[in-house]
Amino acid sequence: MKVLVTGGTGFIGSHVVECLLENGYTPVVLDNLSSGIRSNLADDVSFYNMSILSKEIEQVFKIEKPEVVIHLAAQVNVSTSLKAPVEDAATNILGTINLLDMCKKHAVKKFIFSSSSAVYGDADTVIDEETPTSPLSFYGTSKLVSESYIQLFQRLHGLSFTIFRYANVFGPRQKSDGEGGVISIFINQLLNGKTPSIFGTGNQTRDFVFVEDVAKANVLAIKSGENEIINISCNHQISINELFKLLAAEISSSATPNYLPGQSGEILHSQLNNQKALQTLGWKPSSDIHTHLLKTIEHFQSYRS
Ligand SMILES: NC(=O)c1ccc[n+]([C@@H]2O[C@H](COP(=O)([O-])OP(=O)(O)OC[C@H]3O[C@@H](n4cnc5c(N)ncnc54)[C@H](O)[C@@H]3O)[C@@H](O)[C@H]2O)c1
Numbered sequence: 276m277k278v279l280v281t282g283g284t285g286f287i288g289s290h291v292v293e294c295l296l297e298n299g300y301t302p303v304v305l306d307n308l309s310s311g312i313r314s315n316l317a318d319d320v321s322f323y324n325m326s327i328l329s330k331e332i333e334q335v336f337k338i339e340k341p342e343v344v345i346h347l348a349a350q351v352n353v354s355t356s357l358k359a360p361v362e363d364a365a366t367n368i369l370g371t372i373n374l375l376d377m378c379k380k381h382a383v384k385k386f387i388f389s390s391s392s393a394v395y396g397d398a399d400t401v402i403d404e405e406t407p408t409s410p411l412s413f414y415g416t417s418k419l420v421s422e423s424y425i426q427l428f429q430r431l432h433g434l435s436f437t438i439f440r441y442a443n444v445f446g447p448r449q450k451s452d453g454e455g456g457v458i459s460i461f462i463n464q465l466l467n468g469k470t471p472s473i474f475g476t477g478n479q480t481r482d483f484v485f486v487e488d489v490a491k492a493n494v495l496a497i498k499s500g501e502n503e504i505i506n507i508s509c510n511h512q513i514s515i516n517e518l519f520k521l522l523a524a525e526i527s528s529s530a531t532p533n534y535l536p537g538q539s540g541e542i543l544h545s546q547l548n549n550q551k552a553l554q555t556l557g558w559k560p561s562s563d564i565h566t567h568l569l570k571t572i573e574h575f576q577s578y579r580s
Pocket residue numbers: 281282283284285286287288305306307308309310311312325326327328346347348349350351366370389390391392440441442443444445456
């Protein structure tokens with residue numbers, strides 16, 4: 276079965292492509308390489324260098340006739356969304372609608388979407404899928420608006436979907452420059468003898484989920500999770516200070532962090548209940564955070580050598 280993966284040269288998308296191949300699917304990738312890297316994909320994976328905003332994407336649907344679309348391409352930075360909300364909305368909302376329109380026109384059977392815990396905003400409880408949404412950033416808002424369009428395309432045109440709201444994803448191939456994930460940034464700085472910075476007190480907590488587990492959820496959703504919104508998380512929160520200590524210990528670094536003022540739009544605490552993923556997809560995290568942190572450190576160490 277052919278599966279179109281938008282954003283397939285990116286961090287999560289490239290793991291989704293690998294997982295599709297391992298499970299006998301034929302991935303086709305559409306990505307404009309704005310943050311993705313072609314070498315994240317095997318040479319023989321079909322690749323179209325195009326923007327999801329372009330009218331040209333219709334050619335991809337005509338030529339490849341995908342049965343499923345896994346949509347990951349996005350403007351992914353919270354702070355960019357606050358500085359450039361128009362750009363964020365164009366890629367995240369209009370790009371998603373452009374794809375949905377093509378799915379409708381070309382009889383795609385299922386649309387699998389990467390949304391985010393950013394749709395919930397701050398919550399002082401463990402968040403499940405019924406928790407009211409209240410984004411703190413335009414990024415969170417653009418994901419939430421896209422979710423509404425996806426649900427309406429299902430109601431009006433019968434396009435099935437699964438919407439995933441990921442917690443903080445980490446693992447091999449995550450970028451550590453610019454606004455990459457905090458884990459890849461800390462690992463690279465510690466490996467290079469630099470002093471990592473922590474924004475705010477470091478007592479803010481996050482729920483970290485391993486990228487290979489996120490990829491598995493996407494592949495499971497091809498055959499399950501019909502018209503559901505599902506959290507993908509470890510259901511465990513860890514503070515940035517604790518995370519720093521863990522990584523520094525694993526890397527045998529004696530570095531101490533440099534504390535900087537907190538960032539606007541930043542969520543203070545985040546823990547997502549993942550029971551629905553177990554019930555609807557049979558999905559659960561494959562291991563604990565320590566094992567996955569070690570795997571991530573090994574990746575960055577081998578990348579350096
Ligand atoms: N990384 C996380 O912790 C996290 C958490 C929640 C949700 N998500 C979502 O998961 C998805 C993948 O994120 P990621 O972390 O792999 O980021 P990433 O930046 O590595 O991947 C995004 C990909 O989209 C591509 N892209 C961007 N704009 C495009 C456009 N206009 N047309 C075509 N391709 C375009 C980029 O080149 C890149 O390959 C995104 O939708 C993101 O919002 C990520």
